[in-house]
Amino acid sequence: xxxxxxxxxxxxxxxxxxxxxxxxxxxxxxxxxxxxxxxxxxxxxxxxxxxxxxxxxxxxxxxxxxxxxxxxxxxxxxxxxxxxxxxxxxxxxxxxxxxxxxxxxxxxxxxxxxxxxxxxxxxxxxxxxxxxxxxxxxxxxxxxxxxxxxxxxxxxxxxxxxxxxxxxxxxxxxxxxxxxxxxxxxxxxxxxxxxxxxxxxxxxxxxxxxxxxxxxxxxxxxxxxxx
Numbered sequence: 074x075x076x077x078x079x080x081x082x083x084x085x086x087x088x089x090x091x092x093x094x095x096x097x098x099x100x101x102x103x104x105x106x107x108x109x110x111x112x113x114x115x116x117x118x119x120x121x122x123x124x125x126x127x128x129x130x131x132x133x134x135x136x137x138x139x140x141x142x143x144x145x146x147x148x149x150x151x152x153x154x155x156x157x158x159x160x161x162x163x164x165x166x167x168x169x170x171x172x173x174x175x176x177x178x179x180x181x182x183x184x185x186x187x188x189x190x191x192x193x194x195x196x197x198x199x200x201x202x203x204x205x206x207x208x209x210x211x212x213x214x215x216x217x218x219x220x221x222x223x224x225x226x227x228x229x230x231x232x233x234x235x236x237x238x239x240x241x242x243x244x245x246x247x248x249x250x251x252x253x254x255x256x257x258x259x260x261x262x263x264x265x266x267x268x269x270x271x272x273x274x275x276x277x278x279x280x281x282x283x284x285x286x287x288x289x290x291x292x293x294x295x296x297x298x299x300x
Contacts (some may be wrong), residue, residue: 076198077159081166082162100169103238103240105240106240117248120248126252126256129256151255156243159247193219216268216269223275228242
C-alpha cells in the first residue's frame, strides 16, 4: 500500500519544500482540472476500458473456454475502490510533479520516455513481491515495464491535450487498472499473459501518439505552465 502511495507523497513533500503553499496549491489544482474538451473524457475511458475488453475477448477466443464475467456494476465498483489507492497517488507524482518539470528541460518524447523507464523500474519490487516464483515475477515485471513506457506516452499526450490535467491522466490510468482487475483477476493461467497483452495493446496505441508528440515538439514549445 505504501509503495502505491509513494509517488504522490514524494510529490507533495517536494512541492511543499521547494515551492511552499503555492506549489502545493498548484499540484492539487492539476488534480481537479476538469475543464477541457469532453471528447478527451471519452478517449481516456474508452481507450483504457475498451483495450481491456478487446484483450479479454481475444484471450477467450484463443482458449475456447467460456469465461463469464461478473455484472457490469462490478467494473464500476472496482473503478471506485481502486481509484483512491493507486492511480491518484501515482499520477500526482509522475504527471503532477515530475512531468511538468522535465518538460522545462527536455522535449515531450524524451520526458515521456524517461518517466516510463523510471515508472517501470518502480514496479519491480511489487512484481517480485506478488509471487514466490522468481521467473513468474520477472515475466510480470517485463510486461509491466514495457506497458509503463507505452502508457507514459499516452498519458503525456493526454496531459498536454488537456493543458495539464492530472485528473484526465488518473481516469485513464484507473481505467486500465480497473479493467484489468475486472476482466482478468483470478483467471486460470492468467499470470503474465494479460500483462503482456496490455503492454502490446498499449504499444500499438502509443505509436501514433508518439508520432504526434514528435511533430508537436518540432513545431511549438509546450504550453503547460509549471510552478
